[in-house]
Amino acid sequence: xxxxxxxRDKLRRLIKxxxxxxxxxxxxTNVTYLTGFTGDDSYxxxxxxxxxxxxxxxxxxxxxxxxxxLATEIRPPGTSMMASIKxxxxxxxxxxxxIEATSMTVAVASAIGKELAGIELxxxxxxxxxxxxxxxxxxxxxLKGAVVQAERAFxxxxxxxxxxxxxxxxxxxxxxxxxxxxxxxxxxxxxVAVGPRAALPHARPTNQxxxxxxxxxxxxxxxxxxxxxxxxxxxxxxxxxxxxxxxIYRVVLRAQERAIAAIRxxxxxxxxxxxxxxxxxxxxxxxxxxHGLGHGLGLDIHEGPRLAKNNDRPLKAGMVVTxxxxxxxxxxxxxxxxxxxxxxxxGHEVLTGVAKQxxxxxxxx
Ligand code: GLY
Ligand code: MN
Ligand code: MN
Numbered sequence: 629x630x631x632x633x634x635x636r637d638k639l640r641r642l643i644k645x646x647x648x649x650x651x652x653x654x655x656x657t658n659v660t661y662l663t664g665f666t667g668d669d670s671y672x673x674x675x676x677x678x679x680x681x682x683x684x685x686x687x688x689x690x691x692x693x694x695x696x697x698l699a700t701e702i703r704p705p706g707t708s709m710m711a712s713i714k715x716x717x718x719x720x721x722x723x724x725x726x727i728e729a730t731s732m733t734v735a736v737a738s739a740i741g742k743e744l745a746g747i748e749l750x751x752x753x754x755x756x757x758x759x760x761x762x763x764x765x766x767x768x769x770x771l772k773g774a775v776v777q778a779e780r781a782f783x784x785x786x787x788x789x790x791x792x793x794x795x796x797x798x799x800x801x802x803x804x805x806x807x808x809x810x811x812x813x814x815x816x817x818x819x820v821a822v823g824p825r826a827a828l829p830h831a832r833p834t835n836q837x838x839x840x841x842x843x844x845x846x847x848x849x850x851x852x853x854x855x856x857x858x859x860x861x862x863x864x865x866x867x868x869x870x871x872x873x874x875x876i877y878r879v880v881l882r883a884q885e886r887a888i889a890a891i892r893x894x895x896x897x898x899x900x901x902x903x904x905x906x907x908x909x910x911x912x913x914x915x916x917x918x919h920g921l922g923h924g925l926g927l928d929i930h931e932g933p934r935l936a937k938n939n940d941r942p943l944k945a946g947m948v949v950t951x952x953x954x955x956x957x958x959x960x961x962x963x964x965x966x967x968x969x970x971x972x973x974x975g976h977e978v979l980t981g982v983a984k985q986x987x988x989x990x991x992x993x
Contacts, residue, residue, distance in 0.1 A: 631766055632664050632695070635759060636679050642755045643674065648726035650675035651752060652713065652740070655731040657927045658756040660855060663695045671709065675720035682712045710743040717747055726752040754932075761924055761932045762946035767856060768970060771925065771948055774811065774852030775968060775979050778860055781805035782848065782982055786864065789991065791839030795820040798846070799833040806850045815849035815857035815929045826863070826961040829919060829954060842867035845964060849929065857929045859950050860980050861966035865990045873963070876913065876955045877986055880963045883907040883953040887921060887935075891949070891969055891976040897939030904953040913955045916962075922950040925968055947971040948979070 629637070639662065643651045653659050653672040662672055663681055667690055670683035680699045683691060691700055703712045717725055725744065727737065729751035741749060763771065784805045785798060793801075799818040806814055821831035823841020831845075838844055844866060849859040863877060883904035890903045901921040908917045920936030925948050933939055935949055943949075949971070954964030967980040983989075 630697075631764060632662055632698075633679075635662050636674050638759055639674055639756060640676070642758065643726055643752075646726055646750065646752050646755065648722075648724045648750045648752065650717065650720050650722040651726035651755060652717070652728070653756060654728050654736065655756070658728070658731075658760075661756060661760055661927055663698055665691060665694050665698075666855065667691075671713065673713070673716045673720060673722075675722060678720055680716045680720075682709065682716060710739050713740060714743050717744060722747060724748045724750050726750045726755070728756070729753055730757075757932055760926055762944060763926060763948055763970075764946070767926065768946075768948070770852050770854050770856035771858065771968070771970075772979055773854075774815070774850045774856050774858035775860075777806050777809040777811040777850035777852060778815075778848060778858040779980065779982055780809040781811075781850065782846070782860070782862070785846070786991070789838060789844075789864070789866070791837060791866065791993075793838050794835045795822055795825070795833035795838070795844075796835055798838065798844075802846070802848050806848075809850075810853055811850035812853065812855070813851050815851045815859060819845065819847035819861075821845045821962075823961050824959055826963070827956045827958050829956055829962070829964065838866055841961070842869035843873055843961065845962060847964065847966065855927050857925055857927070858968055858980070859925055859929060859952075859966060860968065860982060861952060861964045862982055862984060863963050863965070863989055866993060870960075872957075872960065874986060876957070877963045877965075877989070879908060879911040879913060880953050880955055880965050881984065881986065884951055884965045884967070887951050887953065888967065888969055888976065888978060891943065891951070891971060893945050893971060893973065894942045896942050897933050897935045897949075898937055900935045900943070900951075901937055901939075904951070908953060908955060916955045916957055917953060918956065919954070922952050922966075922969075924949055943971045945971050945973045 826845035847861040887904040922935035952966035956962035
């Protein structure tokens with residue numbers, strides 16, 4: 629059985645538990661996870677014994693290449709996806725059809741409801757997402773590949789950074805380098821934030837130049853060749869800075885290192901978040917750390933599990949999370965340090981290895 633068929637088998641158990649006969653997967657990322665198909669505009673129906681990918685003729689050849697052996701329902705031009713859904717749901721004899729409530733639009737849900745009169749629709753939440761939280765060895769290898777691409781790109785950026793470059797130019801260069809090292813592109817638009825702009829956790833790059841202040845925050849990642857993502861943040865010191873920057877940098881780094889050290893199976897997301905938060909609180913910066921400590925990482929840049937106050941579920945081996953505490957001081961700037969961490973049976977493995985000690989963040993300008 630190939631890895632995708634094995635995933636669909638695991639899903640079948642969850643579908644049964646949800647008291648549905650089949651699940652219509654409409655989230656394209658979930659379709660990719662369950663089939664290996666990288667196109668879009670296609671749905672997947674997983675029933676008791678069957679799995680059928682619903683697509684259109686643009687993808688006939690690609691489907692043969694990417695999912696050999698998978699049953700397909702290719703609708704001819706001029707016919708609707710709804711008619712295809714009806715056909716495969718009836719063929720699967722699904723009396724209760726699960727739908728992905730968290731990603732389906734109201735318009736699609738109501739169209740399916742009309743088309744499938746007589747079939748009961750059962751809203752399901754996060755069945756595939758639950759499986760995606762635990763990465764298999766293929767996924768871990770892909771994630772590591774995306775880390776290598778991101779880190780190589782950063783190596784080039786770091787060694788070629790110049791004061792007259794704008795935030796936008798650096799962001800553009802990161803994107804180009806990630807592609808040169810084999811990535812599809814960045815896993816999200818890179819954040820390049822000079823000085824006070826770094827107080828915005830999700831700052832958009834501007835035409836401000838790197839030498840407009842003495843430090844720059846860079847948050848970037850690669851969308852690896854097969855869709856797995858990496859996500860890192862570093863702060864580089866490029867000029868004269870206030871001692872306050874070093875003070876908050878050291879607090880954030882300590883919070884991050886301690887939180888990483890706490891990661892192992894059985895510890896909740898809440899607990900890991902609390903380890904970092906306490907260090908930042910105790911240093912007097914608690915109100916300037918306004919986001920969760922981290923998030924799962926995989927085919928999506930943000931997925932489960934969260935390292936946050938509201939996650940009481942224990943971590944499990946195979947989960948991959950970011951650990952990214954930050955302190956953001958409006959008007960002054962901010963520091964965030966972000967690494968990607970795999971939960972292993974014995975504890976954890978940090979997948980990212982870009983230097984992050986205070987002394988290593990100084991550029992020799
Ligand atoms: N790059 C967005 C984040 O770190 O979550
Ligand atoms: Mn990030
Ligand atoms: Mn992140």
